[in-house]
Amino acid sequence: MDRFVSTFTNKIDAKGRVSIPAPFRAVLEADGYAGGIYCYPSLDAPALDAGGERLAKKIDGLLAGLPDYSDERDELSVALYGDVQILSIDGDGRIVLPEALRSHAGLQSTCTFVGLGDKFQIWSPERFDERRARARDKVREHRKLFGQGGG
Amino acid sequence: MDRFVSTFTNKIDAKGRVSIPAPFRAVLEADGYAGGIYCYPSLDAPALDAGGERLAKKIDGLLAGLPDYSDERDELSVALYGDVQILSIDGDGRIVLPEALRSHAGLQSTCTFVGLGDKFQIWSPERFDERRARARDKVREHRKLFGQGGG
């Protein structure tokens, strides 16, 4: 089990804590858990992206190609590192979502964890439903193009 | 945890003191803390660059690539070393920002620490918000080039 799959909806308590779904925790540990998960606002969705060491290495990889002390590197670093928060997991498998992240994703009393393979996203359940509906529509369109094939 | 990651906004008190975020202090110590941090005006932004021993070594590395006694080396040395200040950290994890540095970054009563991996920057919160928005746009462009990466 080494990929984030499926979706789970958990409660956010009065302290802003939320349990990470146990299957996701298992993936994080297998991934080389180093004290916390990396979490940042998704660039093109009202949601949060999150992951473990594998995700961190991917971010490093993006910057590795750019020369030190260039304008470009600094700008990219700001977005890639500056927006990232390291959220530590407590003994009960919970994280605390800071206000900045909660407001970006519009999170209130519950949130939905969505597995995306190498990383997962955290959505407000309502917004995720909308998005899922849209995604289904897109699949239908594609099916018409591809012909009456898959179910 | 060996990189500067995430952003923190702290207050500058009446004496010009400001707490370095605890996670950054941890990185500095792991980096081989030698009595103070290196801090200088960013070359291309209204902010301050800062870091520990790793940052100092990187600057040395940049200069090492240039021939001794060349005009280019002299110019770069002045640019990189000339405005560097060593700021000592007091027992409570605070530094004092000298007037010259504060004015370059336009700092008043609060400042934002921005982790950039090997170093971090110190911004006025307002200016940083603008920069962050621009940086996100840039990442969106780049992501198309890199493919689905650190999204």
Next chain:
DNA sequence: TAAAAACCCATGCCATCCCATATGAACCCG
């Protein structure tokens, strides 16, 4: 001697840790 810097201490908030409970699923046993 005045100003500034370094040092020490006090405080309040927030994050973390620890423990308790409920719910549901898996398992075992009859």
Next chain:
DNA sequence: CGGGTTCATATGGGATGGCATGGGTTTTTA
């Protein structure tokens, strides 16, 4: 096959310690 039990997970709340922040005091420097 059915009932009971045990365990893992999710969730809630209290207690503790770290951290940011403010203020006072001593030491250094111009």
